[in-house]
Amino acid sequence: MKVLLIGSGGREHALAWKIAQSPLLEEFYAAPGNPGIADHATLVSLNVEDHAAVIAFAKEKAIDFVVIGPEAPLVAGLADDLRAAGIATFGPSKAAAQLEGSKGFTKDLCARYDIPTGAYQRFKTAEPAKQYVREQGAPIVIKADGLAAGKGVTVAMTETEALAAIDECFDGAFGSAGAEVVVEAFLDGEEASFFCLSDGKTALALATAQDHKRVGDGDTGPNTGGMGAYSPAPVMTAAMVERTMKEIIEPTISGMAKDGNPFSGVFFAGLMITAKGPELIEYNVRFGDPECQVLMMRLKSDLLPILYATATGTLDKVEAEWRDDAALTVVLASKGYPGAYDKNTPIAHIPDAREEAKVFHAGTALKDGRLVATGGRVLNVTAFGKNVTEAQARAYALTDKVEWENGFCRRDIGWQAVAREKA
Numbered sequence: 001m002k003v004l005l006i007g008s009g010g011r012e013h014a015l016a017w018k019i020a021q022s023p024l025l026e027e028f029y030a031a032p033g034n035p036g037i038a039d040h041a042t043l044v045s046l047n048v049e050d051h052a053a054v055i056a057f058a059k060e061k062a063i064d065f066v067v068i069g070p071e072a073p074l075v076a077g078l079a080d081d082l083r084a085a086g087i088a089t090f091g092p093s094k095a096a097a098q099l100e101g102s103k104g105f106t107k108d109l110c111a112r113y114d115i116p117t118g119a120y121q122r123f124k125t126a127e128p129a130k131q132y133v134r135e136q137g138a139p140i141v142i143k144a145d146g147l148a149a150g151k152g153v154t155v156a157m158t159e160t161e162a163l164a165a166i167d168e169c170f171d172g173a174f175g176s177a178g179a180e181v182v183v184e185a186f187l188d189g190e191e192a193s194f195f196c197l198s199d200g201k202t203a204l205a206l207a208t209a210q211d212h213k214r215v216g217d218g219d220t221g222p223n224t225g226g227m228g229a230y231s232p233a234p235v236m237t238a239a240m241v242e243r244t245m246k247e248i249i250e251p252t253i254s255g256m257a258k259d260g261n262p263f264s265g266v267f268f269a270g271l272m273i274t275a276k277g278p279e280l281i282e283y284n285v286r287f288g289d290p291e292c293q294v295l296m297m298r299l300k301s302d303l304l305p306i307l308y309a310t311a312t313g314t315l316d317k318v319e320a321e322w323r324d325d326a327a328l329t330v331v332l333a334s335k336g337y338p339g340a341y342d343k344n345t346p347i348a349h350i351p352d353a354r355e356e357a358k359v360f361h362a363g364t365a366l367k368d369g370r371l372v373a374t375g376g377r378v379l380n381v382t383a384f385g386k387n388v389t390e391a392q393a394r395a396y397a398l399t400d401k402v403e404w405e406n407g408f409c410r411r412d413i414g415w416q417a418v419a420r421e422k423a
């Protein structure tokens with residue numbers, strides 16, 4: 001099979017690393033890719049926003065299968081255009097990607113099909129939203145409707161904070177993403193991420209993970225794209241996974257199909273495990289970054305036929321096998337992230353990882369033959385262990401061997417699971 005992978009982050013490096021192990025793979029390209037991905041695939045400097053250029057390249061190379069990593073090209077309809085050109089593609093249509101692209105869309109779907117989620121209202125102007133907040137009281141959650149790079153959500157512990165967040169959205173802090181606001185009940189519990197494939201009819205549960213969104217140790221400071229993750233998430237017991245499939249994923253698949261937007265791709269369900277059970281916080285329509293890195297480490301099966309089956313409606317023919325071990329990844333980021341940071345800082349050394357570990361590249365580039373950091377999140381040091389405590393020790397031992405002066409990381413990735421394992 002000739003494969004083209006779209007994307008350039010740590011998630012895509014993990015996907016590339018795993019796809020490259022497939023005996024089915026004949027040729028492998030990545031656009032735009034990164035220096036880590038270059039170990040596995042030929043990098044192509046395509047402008048991914050130019051769908052015609054992507055299709056022309058795919059035709060020229062007789063690509064059989066395109067795997068889209070990030071959400072932006074999905075929301076922009078790249079999967080639709082590739083499929084219209086007759087190219088099998090992993091990733092949902094533009095219409096189905098609204099599950100991530102519009103929080104209001106997802107909440108309405110939940111309401112229509114009885115999927116457990118926090119009670120909510122949608123607003124196009126500030127005053128009625130404020131009135132609703134005054135009626136409901138705090139804590140309460142204010143969300144910009146559209147894609148806001150993970151920054152459009154305020155979990156307001158006071159009414160004043162909630163009212164300010166409403167003004168912020170309507171004053172344009174998140175651009176057009178904030179033109180509509182969702183006000184949602186605060187859900188109390190432990191968060192977990194659940195990953196599940198669907199070809200529009202069949203579901204194949206993958207695995208669970210927990211992310212660390214805040215930049216600082218002890219879950220402090222501003223939100224980021226994710227500073228580290230581990231899999232599996234202990235709160236997602238077999239019984240909780242079963243309930244999630246039945247109460248959340250299955251009604252989503254059938255509801256989307258019924259509404260004329262069949263979903264093909266990966267569901268990344270952000271869940272709150274409350275006293276009532278699993279409730280949906282949000283859907284993403286692509287793998288999590290850095291959750292994907294720990295999932296790919298734990299996946300024993302060949303990834304390529306699983307993704308291809310998802311894209312071609314034959315998911316009922318494949319299975320996914322997982323290592324029982326825990327995997328944990330530590331994100332090394334540029335000092336200053338998620339705020340402003342220096343670019344092109346030199347990375348002097350990345351240690352050799354053995355079988356039990358792997359360093360994935362995210363925001364790196366080669367400049368005059370030297371490896372430099374170009375992004376906020378730069379490297380993902382990932383390791384296995386018989387439990388999270390062991391995976392954590394191994395990941396940090398390897399992290400400490402990275403020589404990059406402008407880098408930093410959280411020192412407590414996995415703390416909740418480690419505390420559980422100690423108890």
Ligand code: AMP
Binds near residue numbers: 118
């Ligand atoms: P989101 O961008 O929707 O994932 O929200 C970002 C974060 O805000 C989530 O990971 C949760 O920690 C928190 N959050 C979102 N919605 C709620 C809610 N209804 N109740 C409590 N916390 C929430």
Ligand code: GLY
Binds near residue numbers: 290
């Ligand atoms: N790590 C969270 C995300 O990929 O959205």
